[in-house]
Amino acid sequence: MTQVSETRWDCPADKPLEAAQAFLKQHQVRYLLAQFVDMHGSLKSKSVPVGCLADLVETGAGFAGGAILGFDMKPQDPEYLLRADLSTLTLMPWMPGYACIRGTGVVAEQAYEMDTRNLLAAQTARLARRGWRLMTGLEPEFYLVKRDANGAVVPFDSTDTLARPTYDYQGLTRNAAFLEGLCESLQTVGLEVYQIDHEDANGQFELNFKYDECLRSADHILFFRMAAKEIAHRLGGIVSFLPKLSATTTGNGMHVHASLVDQSNKNLFHDASDPSGMGLSKLAHQFIAGVIAHAPALCALLCPSVNSYKRLVTGTLEQPSWAPVFMAWGDNNRSAMVRIPYGRIEVRIGDSAMNPYLATAALIAAGLDGIDRELEPPPPHARNFYAMSDTELKALGIERLPENLKEALDALEADRFMAEALGERLMGSYLSLKRQEWQEYHRSVSEWEINRYLSFF
Missing domain, CATH: 3.30.590.10 (Glutamine synthetase/guanido kinase, catalytic domain)
Structure with missing residues (x-):
């Protein structure tokens, strides 16, 4: 197994899961933030105990897709699953004990078309x-x-x-x-x-x-x-x-x-x-x-x-x-x-x-x-x-x-x-x-409008 000694993670081709587990243990990581973005590009996360890394890679962390802006999902739809890509594993130096990871968003065993990271991967x-x-x-x-x-x-x-x-x-x-x-x-x-x-x-x-x-x-x-x-x-x-x-x-x-x-x-x-x-x-x-x-x-x-x-x-x-x-x-x-x-x-x-x-x-x-x-x-x-x-x-x-x-x-x-x-x-x-x-913006009343028109007419 590749010996990991640096804070930068380089995912090996041979036995990547075992190497990632060793890396996380070495740096005393307790939790992983499984992350993706909504349509706006705003980060969404679940905190996953480090011992569940294998499940995060193989099955994924589940999210209610209907709660995510732009994902076009309804309450009865299957879960959105984030399956971790070990190459994205990154320590969070300002927060010892934590690392973050990204991956492929999956719905019904298919890469989800509304996940913009998947879109970039397709391009x-x-x-x-x-x-x-x-x-x-x-x-x-x-x-x-x-x-x-x-x-x-x-x-x-x-x-x-x-x-x-x-x-x-x-x-x-x-x-x-x-x-x-x-x-x-x-x-x-x-x-x-x-x-x-x-x-x-x-x-x-x-x-x-x-x-x-x-x-x-x-x-x-x-x-x-x-x-x-x-x-x-x-x-x-x-x-x-x-x-x-x-x-x-x-x-x-x-x-x-x-x-x-x-x-x-x-x-x-x-x-x-x-x-x-x-x-x-x-x-x-x-x-x-x-x-x-x-x-x-x-x-x-x-x-x-x-x-x-x-x-x-x-x-x-x-x-x-x-x-x-x-x-x-x-x-x-x-x-x-x-x-x-x-x-x-x-x-x-x-x-x-x-x-x-x-x-x-x-x-x-x-x-x-x-x-x-x-x-x-x-x-x-x-x-x-x-x-x-x-x-x-x-x-x-x-x-x-x-x-x-x-x-x-x-x-x-x-x-x-x-x-x-x-x-x-x-x-x-x-x-x-x-x-x-755009519609919400036009329904709001700005300070500029108040200052300009309060006594204008």
Whole structure:
């Protein structure tokens, strides 16, 4: 049996269950959190005593599927069973004695079509049949805040008040207890953190860890969210992945860096002979074309909340929002929805509220459509779109992304390819859930309306 001596778990091919049991015993793990996500991407769990690991792998932990948002199940339906995948086993360093594990959601002995992790696994299988894998690096931005004595949400560090706090060193040093705790927790379980910075808004940060195969990257993001929230909570703070905290702050994006690789890990998006100097292959151009062709529908999946569209605004020339609202691409152009950091692509429209499994599955589907139809993307642009008028943008044939959740949902519903690629039932459930969110939003009365109209008429 493989001797396990590190806190990072590497699942062996030989006798994985016995090796996992030894690993858990070595690290004195008492409970496993069997985890999956609902349609929103919100983590759901059951606590399972460690001695039941074999049953968790072979039979699974049972859940009432009708209680899970977006799963489209009724009280009389069979249980949703989460069958653990031992390769996902991960210690929870901030909570000694606990580890988490993910896997395949099963209903009536079939992988459940409404489980978005299963959906991403199915899309990666499409790639595997061509000998490809999608590598992704996800860049989550988040707010570290607290509530003051009056209940208002304010930065966790009360001295974080600079008008332009981007890359401010004090933002790092005065939040070191949280940032170091988070970084060390991720590094302990094998995530390679390579940079942390204070972002454009007070209390806003970004932490980056190394790219991986896209299903593992999505798993890592869910682990990151859990770790960040729990470590902040223990310090009296709140970590929020809300896309837009206020009208005057920058939003929380989650950019997706992506490249296709073959069995030898060769980057199929890279071509050093690219005359544009961007280092892109024909395959990369076709993938980009598919993403842009389906951009309005993708917006509904990568920008999934009412609040998301408060982020997708152009800002001002003095303080751009940095959020891409234009269906365009270009070399290192951060005002476009697809940026090219040489030899790979960065899809910039997504925000930190997105379900990473659903979003990544949708990007694969759109990119493969571009490849299968041999689409050509529109011409790339290196211009600052924020500084251009509507007339100038129209002359270049550049359109805007949807301006609110309803517009994005309408685009998703009209895009029949996405329903066929991701599943009619799953897309129907997603649209129903999100249209309900839109209706609830419009039934609410905001502080802005009270302030503007209380004595207006």
